[in-house]
Amino acid sequence: MELDPHELKKLMKEAIREELGASDCRIAKRWKDGLITLHSDNPTVQPKEIPMDAFFKKITSVREKLRVLEQKLNNHKSLTPEEKLEFQTLISRAYGSLTTFNILFEDEEDRFVGVKG
Template identity: 45%
Template sequence: MDLNDGLLGIGARIKHPTFGEGIIVGMDLSTLNVFFKHEGDKEISRKFDGLKVLESAQEADTGLDLKTVEAALKRVLKEMAGISQPVAMGGKWEGGTLIIKPATADLQSKEVPIDAFFHKIVMVRDRLRVLEQNINSHEKLNDADKVHMQQYISRIYGSLTTFNILFADKEDHFSSK
């Protein structure tokens, strides 16, 4: 395919033999940045011969509808802000109360709805995941520093395993591994 014929440009729809249909979202002298619905963003060499142009950049409808913008925003927020999928609390705890009772009889106990407590535990987990991602992608940390900091995060996860009884699904449990 002759890439200088004006068919390829930002907004062009292409078909890749492995990744399927995609839209060119960026380009430079040697590569195309293509977003594939099921594969996400991929960088493809301009010299790759396996691309088929489905719709040129000039033909592409560049108008965005609200659903497209919402889907893109949700994807970005999920990836960048660490928003997790909804996590279910075990049914036996729903509507329950966590009672924190001091050893001294003259002090008042504290009651907290388990739903609120569970939400706080899930938020701690989500923020640890974001911290973990930031450490792993940090430009100035070397691999030894990343491993060292990761060990602390693993220990924190291990300390939080006590709260696994609150989760409905084992896949949501804390694990030090």
């Protein structure tokens, strides 16, 4: 079986994303192609518009980095179980801080979940 370079690149990307725990999550349809506009209370400051798709990619990038951090933490050999638990709690709280952005996700299973209780 011979793969063309495009197909090989596609397969490599899929393998890397799978290894890192990344997923192809989708932005909710109502936000697709939307804009976020930041307004300062200072009238001399120009508003800043950010494409919603770019903002969504940043949010999912943060999530992917948290997942990698979580994997490295869980596999770390020299941390004590207590230290791992402390760091895991901080990661869970970070996820919880990001739950505000759950409205952006099309699929519920892609949403952030923080500390429950």
